[in-house]
Amino acid sequence: MVVGIMECRCxxxxxxxxxxKRRAVKSGLERVKHRLNLSAAEVGAQDHWQLAELAFAGVSGDRGLVEKELQQARRLLEQVDGLEIIDAVVTIE
Structure with a gap:
């Protein structure tokens, strides 16, 4: 079993x-949830109106599949109007 997590500061x-903020964050989270087999949530900076911390997680038997879905999630976030990724950290175990 492979678990992949991507944490993004936006x-x-x-x-x-x-x-x-809620409009932009909700748009990004819903876009990822509906198109990919990943869980998505806002996990930090909830009281800051210009900063968001988002996390995405996926589980699979194939490491390549998890990596691919997390990369696609990042690309989808980059397309959201008003949302700019500052940094993203991917952990796969």
Whole structure:
């Protein structure tokens, strides 16, 4: 069994309130959840309206599949309007 986790720190561009942040974060999380076989959640910086910490996790018997899905999740996040990835850390065990 292979478990992969990607933790992303993101900047919310143009956000002036938690409502603006929630719109961008929800868009990114829903996009990943619906298109990929990954769990997704906001895991930190919930009170900061210009910063988001997101995590994605996947489990498989194939390491390559987990890596591929996490890479696709990053590409999907990069396409979300108003969301800029500052850094992303991938851990696969």
């Amino acid at each position: 900047r919310i561009l143009g956000s002036t309130s938690l409502k603006d």
